[in-house]
Amino acid sequence: MSTAYSAPHDEAGPADPDFSPDTLCGADGRLLCVPEQILGVCLEEDGPELQLSVRRATRRLQLRHHPDRPHGSAFLSRLINISAAWLTDHRGAYLAWAATETGAAQLARATLAGPAPLRSPLTPAEERRVLAELDASAARQVEVLTERDRLREDLRRVRIELASSLAHQERLRSEREELRRERELTLTELDASASRQAELLLERDQLRQDLKRAQTELAAGAARQDHLLEERRQLEQGCEQACSELEAGVAREEQLRQQLEQLQQTAIFAQEEAARGRRRLASAEAHLHRERRAMGAVAGAAQAAELAAARAVERLRSRRLTPLLSAHLRQTAAGVTGCRARRTARRLLERLC
Structure with a gap:
């Protein structure tokens, strides 16, 4: 703490920043004074009030006891x-x-043996009173020490309970983490x-549709079966009819x-008749061939006659006998002579006309 006055040049420097009771002890190792007694302040004050009281007391005492005064x-x-x-500071x-x-x-001894300039002389009664107060203060200090030990024991027990509580809290935290992980796994x-249930529901709907389709197909199959049974009965009846028809067919x-x-016998007879007919046909064809050759010869003669008639017509035309020849040919074509002559006469008339 900085005081209102600096220390004299032959005095030691300021107090050590670390607290040490030896700084106020004499050569015999006894405490020279009590700080609050020297400054005349009350330790019950705290904070800014104590700082202000110490500063005022220091200023007041230094104004009186400073070496420069x-x-x-x-x-x-x-x-x-x-x-x-x-x-x-400490x-x-x-x-x-x-x-x-x-x-x-x-502190008790230093209270009685304070510095002479700071302690007024005491009478025997005052000394006895001070000693009684010191004894009472010592008793109070013993009570305070006992209370402090009890409080320390309570503090130790509280610390043990706190450590146990912290351990229990850590266990609870680990259990909570485990429960959280289990909850996540459960979720x-x-x-x-849920997804599996949805899949099962879809499968159930699909199976229901398949069941409906199977029932429909079963009903259709039953109808087809009835139809097939009816067809089988009809086929059985048809088979019976076919058997009867087969028997009739066998008889037939x-x-x-x-x-x-x-018919085979008739065919054999017919073949024989056909052979005889073929022979007769062959003879007829031979006769027809002869007739055709004869007719060819007749046709050749007719053509020659036509040519001769044409030449005759030309000659007659040249001699102006066409009207008479035409009349003759008309009579001939009218049927007086034979068929071949009539045809020849008609051709001649066509040429003349």
Whole structure:
């Protein structure tokens, strides 16, 4: 802590930043003074109030005991600065040290053996009162130490319970993570089950459609079966009729076989007759051939006669006898002579006309 006045040149530097009770101890190792007693402040204050009280007390005491002041003391100024540093910069460490048995005893002795300039002389009654207060303070400190030990034990037990609670909390956290993973697995399985259920529903609908189609086909098959049974009955009836017809056909075949035998005999007779007819036909064809040759000869003679008649007609035309010849030919064509002569006369008339 920075004080209102600097230390004199022959005095040691400022207090060490780390708390050490040796800074206020003398050569015999005893505490020289009590910081709050020197400064006249109350440790019940805290924070800015304590800082303000320490600063005011330090200023007030340094104005009186600083070496630069008349009747000042470098030793007392140093004690004031160290006490101010203890109560401001190292208050927590100082209170912890004062709570120990060694610190409490040294503080009790230092209260009675404070520096002469800071402690007014006491009467025997005041000393007895101070000693009684010190004894009461020591008893209170013992109670405080007992309470502190109890609180430390409670704190240790609370820490153990807290560690157990933390371990239990960690177990609960791990169990929660495990449950979360199981829930995720369950949700995954549930999704898979839902998808599988959807597939099963689709398969069920497909099977229902297949069942309906199969029932329809079964009904159609039953109808076809009835139709086939009806056809079979009809075929059986047809077979019976066919059998009866076959029997009739066999009888008819027997009749036809007999008729065939008769026809074969008739055919043989007909073949013989045909052979005789062919022979007669051959003789007739030979006779016809002879007749044709004869007719050819007659036709040749007729053509020659026609040529001769044509030449005669030409000669007659040249001699102006056509009217008489025409009349003669008309009479001839009218049927007075034979058929061949009539034909010849007609051809001549056509040529003349």
